[in-house]
Amino acid sequence: MTNKKILYLTLKREWFDLVASGVKKREFRLITTYWYKRLSNIDVPVDHPDRFLKFDEIHFRNGYRTDSPFMRVKHIKTDTTPPKLITYPNGVKLHLQGSCYEIFLGDILEIKNYNKN
16 A cells, blocks of 8 residues: 555635636645745755655645545646736636745546535
8 A cells, every 4th residue: 555645735615616626727825934845845956846745636625624525636746836817717816916836736536525506
């Protein structure tokens, strides 16, 4: 049995719905010391191609209860992105007000306890 490297993230319902529907394929976190420690490979220089940790999966949860909506998603890669405005097909806008870590999402592997309504 292999140990998977998992990134755990909590999302508000609006963003959870967009990921679950396949519309949102990237997750963003502001560049802070907290996220640097969680996402970066601190053993390599910042300009090294392996500067970000590689995860097997991302586990998203919408809430903190044990029966909260849950989703497992394949992790593709992590990078950085400058401030920008993103508009999703349903009209929801995400304004990145500072430089962010950009986490690229792959296939949805599992969804549990989720009702779209």
